[in-house]
Amino acid sequence: MKYYIGIDLGGTNIKAGIVDEVCRILAQSDCPTALPRPAEEVCDDMLKACTATLEQAKIGWDDITGIGIGCPGTVNSQSGIVEYSNNLAWHQFPMRDYLQSRTERPVRVGNDANVAALGEVCAGSAKGAQSAVILTLGTGVGSGVVLNSQIWSGHRYGAAEFGHMVIEQGGRLCTCGRRGCLEAYASATALIAFTKEAIGRCPESLMGKIAAENGKIDGRTAFEAMRRGDAAAGEVAETYINYLACGVANIINILQPEMISLGGGISKEGDALLEPLRKKAYAQAFGGCDAGVTRIEACTLGNQAGIIGAAMLFHQTSELAGR
């Protein structure tokens, strides 16, 4: 059995796990990223977390085939350099070489969203699929693309930004500066905005009551009110799903992956989201579509996708070889 270390480096936490070749996490530990601080310090803490996790799993450094890291930003998987990370405020940091020189183990790095997508393909909702797009519906809309079982990271490591595909030219302002991006309609942030707008229009709606009970409006408010029979909430959910279906149908028309998996908090709505989404997306896809062409499901690995996918960077090689 081969063992890998998978690290999910986030803006808040570093998560390190020991992963075996069949994608089981044998041990895991977390520590704060504690930004802002220099990349070297963060990497040193990553290594401490690795050592602690190895001890927990009773595995030595010598047993580790490789260390994979998913990192936010533009990550050059060929050179191992984190070219730019807005979240971490790093520029041109040679993460691979830094970690390799300190561990004497092979290191591979990738963009966090792509790495998490690889995790879902190796061990989660898209297991066994040759091609998949993972959309994470959170504060923004993140995405990762796996084709022929390999991450597709683009010519300069910036591909797979389905969240920044315009679906309504001139529409809502996106955080990227463009108008009408999928992220401005299909993120949790957008769903919250739709919910607030609907409460403004229909103050008597159950959504307002639920928001008052919970002390906030969140991505669950409209779906919860819809389940309890609120018509205005049903309209909010339908509007949201219409936009998401537009994006999903675009993905099918563009890449026709075997699988589209949805992650993030909203994906926990399950069939209330997935059933109308499938119906609407398949109806819009070019030339007809069903689950035999592209399956649409919720992600299953949650936060573990990043750790598993990082470890599984050692199972994909053509991303490097193909250049």
Place this chain on the structure above:
Amino acid sequence: MKYYIGIDLGGTNIKAGIVDEVCRILAQSDCPTALPRPAEEVCDDMLKACTATLEQAKIGWDDITGIGIGCPGTVNSQSGIVEYSNNLAWHQFPMRDYLQSRTERPVRVGNDANVAALGEVCAGSAKGAQSAVILTLGTGVGSGVVLNSQIWSGHRYGAAEFGHMVIEQGGRLCTCGRRGCLEAYASATALIAFTKEAIGRCPESLMGKIAAENGKIDGRTAFEAMRRGDAAAGEVAETYINYLACGVANIINILQPEMISLGGGISKEGDALLEPLRKKAYAQAFGGCDAGVTRIEACTLGNQAGIIGAAMLFHQTSELAGR
């Protein structure tokens, strides 16, 4: 030197060429597709065209390493079956086996737009690029995707329909039945519609005069009037380029290919199209973009892309191996 036969099978004409391994066309011949008729009859005429072309090139069947065919519709490149072609009105025709049994040469088949894209990558505007998207701005918006030097045809051979990516939800009706597709804004048909609408609004515009001179409004009318200084025509061209740039920026954000090449009649406008397009598309791309990330150029092979790309199906194997 290896020799291949490349066949571009269209709704109107069959084009067959003898292509060497460095993508030179040594001889070429055309014959009418003469639809509607059975697939077998069309294939028999394809073979006659091949024999005539071989004689012209003074090359024997035994010297042919393989025969590649680009065919409109859903073409299963693994099984060699034309699953469905609306243009040809064929269903489940085993083209590869039919031709292989009659020629005793290896045969490969692919979708015509994908095959033409491969041609541009092997020998045209995108030569040397590892990844490219080819958009053909004609009656519709066709597209082909090449990643890691291989055609990406999707899980069920229907990918690469960038023309049917919605950029304006609820917008203009597309021929596919959806509203707001790129094709409804960036095809020659759309440019002609914009031109007609502008002539309706500004009958005194030079566009009307040029249309009267030529006896028709076509994809050149607005660009020609713009070159002669007509302001309303400049607005038409700008509107058209704005939509196209939205689509091109989406392609960059989604796939970040090394190259985006534009084919079809409108691409002949050259810098009048390309310079503003680059400026607008790069400005919209996520995280900043320039030609070092994704070059944007016009296609160079014209009708020969299909013949060369079909022959070069023998230079790409992972599309099959990767499944």
